[in-house]
Amino acid sequence: MNGTAHAAVGGAVGYITASTFTSSPSATVFLVGLGMVAALVPDLDIDGKLRERITLSHKALRSTAQLIGLFMIIYSFYDGTGREQLLGMGIGLAMLVISSKLKQSHMLSLTGIGVLAGGFSLQESWLILFGGYILIASFVSHRGYTHSIIGVIFFGIIASSLEASLGVQGVYYTCLAAYISHLVTDSKMLPFNKRGIKLFLPVSSKEV
Numbered sequence: 001m002n003g004t005a006h007a008a009v010g011g012a013v014g015y016i017t018a019s020t021f022t023s024s025p026s027a028t029v030f031l032v033g034l035g036m037v038a039a040l041v042p043d044l045d046i047d048g049k050l051r052e053r054i055t056l057s058h059k060a061l062r063s064t065a066q067l068i069g070l071f072m073i074i075y076s077f078y079d080g081t082g083r084e085q086l087l088g089m090g091i092g093l094a095m096l097v098i099s100s101k102l103k104q105s106h107m108l109s110l111t112g113i114g115v116l117a118g119g120f121s122l123q124e125s126w127l128i129l130f131g132g133y134i135l136i137a138s139f140v141s142h143r144g145y146t147h148s149i150i151g152v153i154f155f156g157i158i159a160s161s162l163e164a165s166l167g168v169q170g171v172y173y174t175c176l177a178a179y180i181s182h183l184v185t186d187s188k189m190l191p192f193n194k195r196g197i198k199l200f201l202p203v204s205s206k207e208v
C-alpha cells in the first residue's frame with residue numbers, strides 16, 4: 001500500500017479512538033493527525049518519499065551542517081581558551097569534513113542521531129526511544145523488523161511513553177492501532193498484496 005492510503009487508514013483509526021474516549025474536538029484533531037503519522041512510521045525503513053519528508057533535502061542538510069561547523073570554528077577561535085578552544089575547533093572541522101562527504105543513504109541515520117540528541121537534551125524518554133527506532137530502521141532491510149511483532153512492541157513502548165509525557169488519553173491506543181493497521185494493510189490478508197510481511201522475525205522469515 002502507498003503512503004497516502006496508510007495515512008488515511010491511520011487517520012480513521014485516530015478518529016475511532018477519539019470517539020471511543022469521547023475526546024474533545026481539539027484532542028480529536030490531534031489524534032487523527034497522530035494516527036496518520038504513526039501509520040507511516042513502519043515505512044521509515046525505505047528509501048523514498050517519507051524519508052525525504054522527515055529529513056531535509058540532501059543539499060539543505062549539508063549546507064546547514066557546514067554552516068554550523070564553520071560557526072563552531074569561528075566561535076571557538078574567538079571565545080574559547082586552551083583545550084576548549086581546540087576541541088570546539090576540532091568538532092567544527094570534523095562537521096565540515098563529514099557533511100561534505102555525506103551520502104543520501106546516511107540521511108536517515110543522521111536524523112535518528114539528531115532525534116536521539118534532542119531527546120537526551122530535552123530529557124524526553126519517548127524521543128530518545130524514537131531516535132533509536134529511526135536509527136535502527138535506517139539499517140534494517142525494507143519490510144523487515146519494522147513490519148514485525150518486534151516492531152509493534154518497540155513502537156508500543158514509544159507510544160506509551162509519549163502518552164505519559166503528553167497526558168492525553170488515547171495517544172497510546174491511536175499510535176499502536178495505527179501502526180498495526182499499516183502491517184495489516186501490507187500483509188497478504190489483503191488479496192491484492194502479492195508480497196507480505198515477515199511478521200515473526202527473527203523466529204521465522206516466512207511472509208504472511
Ligand SMILES: [Zn+2]
Pocket residue numbers: 042043143147182186
Ligand atoms: Zn510498509
